[in-house]
Amino acid sequence: MSEVQQQLPTDGTAALTERYGSVMMNAFGPPKAVFVRGEGCHLWDADGRKYLDMLSGLAVNGLGHAHPLVLSAITSQLSTLGHVSNFFATPAQIALAERLAGFTGTEARVFFSNSGSEANEAAFKITRLTGRTRIIAAEGSFHGRTMGSLAITHNPKYREPFAPLPGDVTFVPYGDAEALAAELDETVAAVVLEPIQGENGIVTPPAGYLDRARELAHAHGALLWLDEVQTGMGRTGEWLCHRPGGEGWAADLITIAKGLGNGFPVGACLATGPAADLVQPGQHGTTFGGNPVAAIAGMAVIATIERDDLLARARDLGDRLAAEITGWGLPLVSEVRGSGLLRGVVLAEPVAAQIADRALAEGFVINAPRPNVLRLAPPLVLSDAQLDGFLTALQGWLHHIGVPQENS
Ligand SMILES: *Cc1c(COP(=O)(O)O)cnc(C)c1O
Numbered sequence: 001m002s003e004v005q006q007q008l009p010t011d012g013t014a015a016l017t018e019r020y021g022s023v024m025m026n027a028f029g030p031p032k033a034v035f036v037r038g039e040g041c042h043l044w045d046a047d048g049r050k051y052l053d054m055l056s057g058l059a060v061n062g063l064g065h066a067h068p069l070v071l072s073a074i075t076s077q078l079s080t081l082g083h084v085s086n087f088f089a090t091p092a093q094i095a096l097a098e099r100l101a102g103f104t105g106t107e108a109r110v111f112f113s114n115s116g117s118e119a120n121e122a123a124f125k126i127t128r129l130t131g132r133t134r135i136i137a138a139e140g141s142f143h144g145r146t147m148g149s150l151a152i153t154h155n156p157k158y159r160e161p162f163a164p165l166p167g168d169v170t171f172v173p174y175g176d177a178e179a180l181a182a183e184l185d186e187t188v189a190a191v192v193l194e195p196i197q198g199e200n201g202i203v204t205p206p207a208g209y210l211d212r213a214r215e216l217a218h219a220h221g222a223l224l225w226l227d228e229v230q231t232g233m234g235r236t237g238e239w240l241c242h243r244p245g246g247e248g249w250a251a252d253l254i255t256i257a258k259g260l261g262n263g264f265p266v267g268a269c270l271a272t273g274p275a276a277d278l279v280q281p282g283q284h285g286t287t288f289g290g291n292p293v294a295a296i297a298g299m300a301v302i303a304t305i306e307r308d309d310l311l312a313r314a315r316d317l318g319d320r321l322a323a324e325i326t327g328w329g330l331p332l333v334s335e336v337r338g339s340g341l342l343r344g345v346v347l348a349e350p351v352a353a354q355i356a357d358r359a360l361a362e363g364f365v366i367n368a369p370r371p372n373v374l375r376l377a378p379p380l381v382l383s384d385a386q387l388d389g390f391l392t393a394l395q396g397w398l399h400h401i402g403v404p405q406e407n408s
Helices: 013-023 068-080 091-103 116-128 147-151 156-162 177-183 209-219 273-277 292-307 310-327 352-361 384-400
Strands: 035-039 042-045 050-053 108-113 134-138 169-172 188-193 223-227 253-256 267-272 333-339 342-347 367-370 373-376
Touching: 050 384, 068 292, 091 108, 091 267, 091 292, 108 116, 108 273, 116 147, 116 188, 116 223, 116 253, 116 267, 147 156, 169 177, 177 209, 188 209, 209 223, 267 273, 292 310, 310 333, 310 342, 310 384, 352 367, 352 373, 352 384
Parallel strands: 134 169, 134 188, 188 223, 223 253
Antiparallel strands: 035 042, 042 050, 108 267, 253 267, 333 342, 342 373, 367 373
16 A cells, blocks of 8 residues: 555545545535445445445446556556657557557547547537537437536436537437437538437437438438447447447447546547548647556556457346346346446336445445436456346345335
């Protein structure tokens, strides 16, 4: 433990929660736990309790916590070269950009950011450089909290306190190609969609929807912008969710972030085709984006996913998880949706938050993006035994929730 870490408070959960409440802005409400350490798929809280992380810091820690390869890559890069301004280039940044561009299967250019929202800000600004201003987004969408990414985020609760937001944005029902067709015209700069709507409860569109969206957008000279911040980088068992098996087309604009740095903040906006050449010097920038440490984190993630064949692992484990939960035939479970290790357990009653709280009390981290949806996004390195342990516990919660508790 470093000298500086030794200065950190060592109080228990109750005392730290109180200190948090006095000093932190109340953006997130009271914390559900205070974590002090993570290793592999486990976390430990300030009272020394151990948890299985089935959420991965919200689809971030695909390789779990303190992954040796990420750790050594970051620390060694930091002691070689930690940061220079974007007046200058670094080998790590170039190498990561080349790898990410490669995932598109075509020629692509990259702009690095520090977060998903910022990746979307870059994409939003690029759409303005088409000379058009209108954007079509989807109902139920989530694209981030900055003013631009919020403008294309649907939830009125997030948007309304901050109006006016950058315009002009039209929302259409997600998954409905005809509704999209009806709104498209020659004023539309871009159509922005998530390949799977994560925050909306792991909502998957009908087969062929993204293909149709692309056709429609292109027929009107508009860009197709896919927000893969949550779905990209192996989470759904693919580098990019919308290019299963690396086949097919790549969107004009693709944003990624969450899983890219395994917890080190790094995001990227990828652009293909004519969209790749829209940004000219001076039109966009960032101080930290793509610095060598962030870039090496991304390189380490890619190297580990390849070395350990984790795309296939995410697909297999995700399929097993979905099949087992569905196989229980519980009336409370309507459906398990999603792809790879981004899964939503859809419940027949709005008891998801109750179940997530119960899970936490029993040492499992999951969350409830909707009142009736549990989100499971475990590390791609989850073991079979860890999955089994979780499934056994989940089955118990699903059995007992809503049923009056006789004892306890
Ligand atoms: C999380 C998320 C974002 C925002 O990313 P931040 O890093 O929180 O800014 C944007 N789009 C999608 C689809 C996300 O899931």
